[in-house]
Amino acid sequence: MKNIILTTLNSRYSHSSLGLRYLLANLKELKNEAEILExxxxxxxxTIAEQILSKKPKIIGIAVYIWNAFDIGELVRxxxxxxxxxxxxLGGPEVSYTPLRVNFDMADYIICGEGEVSFYNLCRExxxxxxxxxxxxxxxxxxxxxxxxxxxxxxDFDIKNRHxxxxxARGCPFECEFCLSSIETKMRYLDINIFLDEIEKLWQRGARSFKFIDRTFNIKISYAKAILNYFLAKQEDYFLHFEVIPDNFPEELRDLIKQFKAGCLQLEVGIQTLNLDVAKEIRRNLKLDKIKDNLKFLSQETHAHMHIDLIIGLPSESIESFGRNLNQLYTLSTGEIQVGILKKLSGTTLDRHDKIYGMVYNDAPPYDILKNDLISFDLMQDMKRFARFWDIIYNSGNFQKTTALLFSDGKVYENFYDFSKWLYKRSExxxxxxxxxxxxxxxxxxSNSYDKELIANAIxxxxxxxxxxxxPAFLKKIIPETYDFAQKEVSKANKRQQLRKE
Incomplete structure (x- = not known):
């Protein structure tokens, strides 16, 4: 039995909660009285409530995020x-800022902000x-x-089974209005030698999959170089995930990134929009020439796999502008283009645009936009389906040769929009x-636009x-089963990137 249970609902089984482990590590003399259940x-x-209460805890600390807020509300009740x-x-980003849009009235305490010290003090009292x-x-x-x-x-279970x-670092130097990280623009860094010592201990225990939650990994080049050099010295396979800003890849950093072999490095590249007027409206600094040059470099000279973020529904951005962004990014990069829907998070300053641009959001998680003055509710619904189909068809890497036919005239957005409308009607x-x-x-x-055998071969x-x-059974009438479809062997970890480079 434990006096304190720390818990949350992760979005996937392979995920782990760094926040809960920070709380546990800082419980001092109370640490032996605590346990993490994820x-x-x-x-x-x-069933979750049953498993937690079976430990007979006096205190339950729950980390609340946008993806689990509704379920946590029900769990508390x-x-x-x-x-x-x-x-x-309760603690975490979803309860740290008002208004709270999920009912947490039955919780006894809510900690707003970083809880490592406050949670310990509360538990002790x-x-x-x-x-x-x-x-x-x-x-x-x-x-x-x-x-x-x-x-x-x-x-050891975490190390074997989870990221x-x-x-x-904590904080972000930028002020993008849709992001909670913009609230803290002053950066705080952990001493790099202390940090790498911790990574080495994890490595010696067998950890090989590391996801860095630093919002701007490549903002402090000396630290980024030290971390990359640490991993480049390792001889075994591993996987690294970094969030990077797209306009800060000096030659010294490029030289290191080029040395990583396929499957080792994944970069989350925040673009959101390529429209300078829209970027200015949401206080996002864009250096387009550098962004284009760096995307070209990462696509053509490295094995890094990229997730490039675009957002639908930003204040003052029309669907036509979004479409131009998508068309341009498709030509600039071989990476995945993650099409996201704008969300209004409590704590951000997005609400200053609500009246000006008619921004209307869902009141329930994930607080996604429903419409604005440029995008009707019906069109926004179309775009949400567009984003879903884009992910399972293009981003999955499963249909690269086929989508190349779909996009052969360069009208990526226009053609995929038409296809997604047709597909939803067809599949329901x-x-x-x-x-x-x-x-x-x-x-x-x-088949309405291309030779059927050409399409069949690509598929x-x-x-x-x-x-x-x-x-596939439906292709047997078109292509003999003896067709030579031999492909290069591609590692599962890097299949999407490899397919786009072939």
Whole structure:
């Protein structure tokens, strides 16, 4: 039995919560009385409550994020009904800023801000029986170099089965209005030698998959170089994920990135828009020449796999402008282009645009935009389906030869928009569509514009590049099963990137 349970609902089983491990690491003399229990969204909330309460905790600390806020609200209600004497403490970005748009009224305490110190102080007072804390605790920024680091609290199970989340910095120097990171523009860094010592300990324990949560990994070049050099010296395979700004790749950094072999390096590249007027409206600094040059470099001279972010629904950006952004990015990069829908997070300053641009958002998580003065509700719904189909067809890497036919005239946005409209009408769904059904839909749609055997050959090569796939039945009448579709062997970790470079 444990007095303190730390828990959250991760978005995937392979994810792990760095925040919970920070809380555990900083519980001092209370640490032996605490345990982490992690779950996954879309699990039975009652079963989660049952497993937590089976530990007979006096305090439950729950990390709340945009993806789990609704489920956490329900979890809190069940826990307090079943075990009203158990104290529930909420923390995390989703409860750190007002307004709270999910009902957390039954929680006993809410910690707003960084909780490493505040959570310990609260637990100590509660367990001592003399708590004087207010229900809402506004926690100040912690001294990043004074708190205990969390990396020893990754278990051997975590290291074997999950991504290991790490951070060398907190804050972001930019002021993009849609992002919570823009609230703290002053950067705080952990001493690089201390940080690399922690990474080395994880490495010695077998960790090989590291996801850096630093918002701007390449803003401080000396630190970025030290981290890249550390991993380049390793002889074994590994996977690294960094969030990078697209306009800061000096030659010294380029020389290092070029040395990483395929499958090792994934870069999250925040673009959001290429429209300078829109960027200015949301206080996002764009250096287009540098962005274009760096995307070209990363695509043509490195093995780094890229996730390039674009947003639909930004204030003052029309669908036509978004379409031009997508068309241009398609020509600039071989990476995935992640099409996101604008969300209004509590704590950001996006609401200053609401009246000017008629911005209307969903009140429930994920607080996505419903319409604005340039994009109607119906069109926004079309674009949400566009984003979903784009992800499962283009970003999946499963149909690169086929989509090349779809985009052969350079009208990437226009052609995929027409296809996504047709596909939704044809499939009546955006989820649980099998690879073979997608292939058949692509064949059916493209048959009106291309030679059927040409389309069939492209689809066959795409489908058979996926390990374990069988010859699609609908193609057997068009192409003999003896067709030579031999493909290069591609490692699973880097299949998408390899296919785009062939």
């Amino acid at each position: 779950f996954v969204i879309n699990s039975s909330v009652q 069940i826990i307090k009904k079943v075990s009203p004497q158990t104290i529930v403490v 509660l367990l001592d029986g003399n708590c004087t804390q207010a229900r809402t605790i506004h926690s100040p920024k912690v001294d990043f170099e004074a708190i205990a680091l969390p990396y020893d609290d990754y278990t 290991i989340y790490v951070e060398n 769904s955006t989820y649980k569509i099998s690879l073979d059904r997608i292939a058949q839909f692509l064949y059916e749609y493209l 066959l090569q795409d489908v058979m590049s996926v390990e374990g796939r069988s010859f």
